[in-house]
Amino acid sequence: MARYDSLQGALPLLVLKILARRGPLHGYGITAQIEAMSDCVLRVEQGSLYPALHRMEEAGWVKARWVLTEFNRRARTYEVTGTGRKQLEIEQARWDAVTGAVGHVLKRA
Amino acid sequence: MSWLSRLVNTLRTSRVDRDLEEELGFHHEERTRDLLRQGLDRDVATAQAFRERGVLLRHREASREIKVLPWLESVKQDLGYAFRAVRRTPGFTAVAVATLALGIGANTAIFSVVHAILLRPLPYPDSDRLVRIVENVPATDGSSVPQARAVGVTLSDLASFRAQATTLSHVGIHVPSTMIMTGRGEPVRVEGGRLSPAVLAMLGVRAAMGRIFEPHEEDAGSDAVVVLSHALWERSFARDADVLQQSLTLDGRSYSVVGVMPPGFEFPDAQTQLWVPFALGGFALRARIPPLARLADGVSIETAAAQVSSILPHLTTTMELPRSGPPRFDLVRLQEQLVAPVRPALTILAAAVGFVLLIACVNVANLALARTSARQREIAIRTALGASRSRLVRQLLTESILLALIGGLAGTGLAFGGIRLLQRLAAVLPRRDMLPDLGIPRLGEIEIDVAVLGFTLMVSLLTGLVAGVAPAIRQSRSRDSDVLRQGAAATESGFNVLGRQRMQGLLVISETALAILLLVGGGLLIHSFAKLSRVAPGFDPANVLTFAVHSSQVHAPGTKPTPAGPSTDDMLARFRSLPGVRAAGYAELLPFVRFRSGVRLRRTPDMPTGPPAAPPAGSQLSPESPDTRIVSRDFLTAMGIRVVEGRGFGPADTDGRPKVLLINRTLARTGLLGPHPIGTQVYAAGKAPWEIIGIVEDVRQYGLDQAPDPQIFIDARQLPSGNPNPYFAVRVDGNPAAFAPTIRETVKELSPHGVVDNIATMDQLVSNSLSRPRLYAVLLGLFACVAAALAVIGIYGVMAYSVAQRTREIGIRVALGAERSEVMRLVFGQSLLLTTAGIALGIAGAVPLTRSLDRMLFGLSPLDPATFIGVSVLFAAVAAAASYVPAHRATKVDPIVALRLD
Secondary structure, eight states: OOOSSOTTTTHHHHHHHHHHHHHSSHHHHHHHHHHHHTTOOOOHHHHHHHHHHHHHHTTEEEEEEEOTTTOOOEEEEEEEEEHHHHHHHHHHHHHHHHHHHHHHHEEEH | OOHHHHHHHHHHHHHHHHHHHHHHHHHHHHHHHHHHTTTTOOHHHHHHHHHHHHHHHHHHHHHHSSSSSSHHHHHHHHHHHHHHHHOOOHHHHHHHHHHHHHHHHHHHHHHHIIIIIISSSSTTTGGEEEEEEEEOOOOSOOOOEEEEEOOEEEEGGGGHHHHTTEEEEEEEEEEEEEEEEEESSOOOEEEEEHHHHHHHHHHHHHEEEOOOOOGGGGBTSSSSSEEEHHHHHHOOOOOTTTTGGGGEEETTTEEEEEEOOOOOOOOOOOOOEEEEEESGGGGGGOOOOOOEEEEEEEEEEEHHHHHHHHGGGGGTOOOOOOSSOOOOOOEEEHHHHHHHHHHHHHHHHHHHHHHHHHHHHHHHHHHHHHHHTTHHHHHHHHHHOOOHHEEEEHHHHHHHHHHHHHHHHHHHHHHHHHHHHHHHHOOOOOOBBBBBOOOOGGGGGOOOHHHHHHHHHHHHHHHHHHHHHHHHHHHHOOOHHHHTHHHTTTOOOOOOOOTTTHHHHHHHHHOOOOOOHHHHHHHHHHHHHHHHHSSSSSSOOTTEEEEEEEEEOOOOOOOOOOOOOOHHHHHHHHHHHSTEEEEEEEEEETTTTOOOOOOOOBBBSSOOOOOOOOOOOSSOOTTOEEEEEOOOTTTTHHHHHOEEEEEOOOOOTTTSSSOEEEEEEEHOOOOOOOSSOOOOEEOOSSEEEEEEEEEOOOOOOOOTTOOOEEEEEEEEGOOOOOOOOOOOEEESSSSSSGHHHHHHHHHHHHHHHHHEEEEHHHHHHHHHHHHHHHHHHHHHHHHHHHHHHHHHHHHHHHHHHHHTTHHHHHHHHHHHHHOOHHHHHHHHHHHHHHHHHHHHHHHHHHHHGGGGGGGSSSOOTTOOHHHHHHHHHHHHHHHHHHHHHHHHHHHHHHHHHHHHHH
């Protein structure tokens, strides 16, 4: 999947963060949010998003539910679980550590 | 998710899939709506969403791979695809399954034979410890393989041999014996065995009731005991639990029942119903019988063989054979000795069916290649949807394995039929007086059991892999760009089966080569069988019925049966007077009956000094001790044995008259009796001289493939001590088999105790003697035909496919003015290229391989040019006929239609 996607490592973090902040969202909503908030810098391929969502669902970080939209259309929405919130902290800490370390290297090199 | 829900998900893929589809559908709609909101008009928005759909579906494929129990899931999915593919192309499926069923079925059938005969141990505990003593004698028939023949031990030496042979825990002998059982209803003939108590003991099977024999029961006087087979106990004793208290009468002597063997126990064959001890005493001690032995615990067969070799030459009476060279004695395992005569042929048949299967694989691979090409678009779409290349390769392999499994199932059905057919073909007359080594040992044990089914499963899986490899390789090499250029590729020029379709071309060449190999082998065996059946037997087998008449009347032990019934000559006179009988006679022995008897023939009345020189195994008898036939006056007429010089027996050649005998051509030719034997006096049985009165045609007494032995015929009237149980031969008008009931009735009229036995037409006896070569020729011929048919289908397939692919090119050629004949030549040229390459390769392979058939061929070199040329021409003709159809279709290509194809 790597060839479609450069967000591989960060995608679960972004998804968990957005879901934690904004509450339940469907897949398209997540894509749109990431795009909007990154000023269209980050684009999430559907081919990466849905496998990631399903993996996270399997891991128990998110919970999926079918809801009806305003157009009376069935949509699958995802919300973060307790485990997911703990995972978010872990991912956040890892991200901070990595970016911090990368920052240090860039500054001192 | 829990394990359970994973499993549920796996089994409910379709629901999960539908959910995923819906989720993605929703995404797609939202995207379109967003694009519309961004001001794109509907057409553009839809188009863009549609473009993104590929990405979307790619996700679908990928999504599946991350789903629950990934491996199991994808296998299940592959199988699902495979089943759909198999159902979508019923024609391809039918041809592939039929091809594989033939290949796998033939292998299953032959493996079941090999398994039952060669691989499965004899049904006795530790049966690989049972051995026979053999003697290696130099080969006589031109082959370099020394022959092993069983060594007999004179029974007076048996005790001494046992005492010395410490490496053998048991040594014993057994001989089959037909007995008449009385005292339990009607007298019945039962097949029994006389054996040393050691033989039952060494087999290691306990009695189901009572006991087996004790060692002292082979002593004369203690031997009136009998052990019954389970079947006889059920049939004649109605499963009587008190059978051990009882006794039964065999040949007029009372035996007490000491044991009943368990069901399924057979020794040495299924016909043997009871066993009595072989009493060592009196006359019997002079018999020389090959013993059976069990190796002592912990002793290797080599050690035992060395000891036996050192003992045998020092036994008092065993060794009167000329000694030459190093130790000639050896031990062979009982099973090996039993199956040795058929092992080479079975090995060849196993190799042959292996080739058939290989050809079937190649054919299916070829079909699949053609189909894969036709499926390029489907595969391209799936690739675009994100299916990985390895996944598609696995998909193709799954399909081919599925086909092979279905083929294996159908093949198992075929094998059941094949085994029945084989057992019928290989069946020989169930008679104990026939020549040894006519049939196939352990024939009744052939069955499709778990081991065979396991073999079939493995072979099916392997077949599926092998047949799937070529399309899979092609697939893994193909690039997306190739697929996209597919349309363009069709216009590429070069009509060459070894070019663009190289893989298919090479496969067809290799299967043709294999088929030629089998055709040569099968052709040689059939040719040899035809030659063998054309051998003149020296008598006229048509319209002759033969039989023996036994009296079921009981006689006291140790005495000759009292002739209470009519004499042999009375019976003969009665048979001769029956309407429809043209001639009737009797003889001590018939052609193709196993036993031989002999006299010493001398030019002077002096008795010979010293023992006769025994001829080496398989070689002819010496003219001094010719094969001797005691016959009735009209036996030669009844049998159709022609007197070529002098006269036959006449009415005057009775007892008390000058003794006369007939000799055969072979004996006359030896020169022992001078250049003009007729009228010569010789000394044979008795003190009076015998006059040679005629020379008769050579009779093939011991098989059509055996050169005739020197032989003499003596009129039974001049030897009053003749055999009490001769074989009768009657020559009748019409079908001799239909005459059997008349004979039975006549015998019943003549004597209430008379039993007609061993009834068979002479044609049956001849045919019976050819059982093995016929079986081999039919089987190898059959496999060769299947192989050839598959190869021709392969050639047809690749040519038809080639023509279909080149329709456009042919159209252009025709449009540019090519003649129909040129188009025809183009197609035929390609097929000829494949055929000749295959035939050349096959012939080259056959030259070294047919040498293994050498010993199975009669009067034929393994490189028989007629066979080699014959099968090549035949195959080429059939292959040409098969490619006529596609060639003809090519000439019918309408250029307009062809050019419009794209």
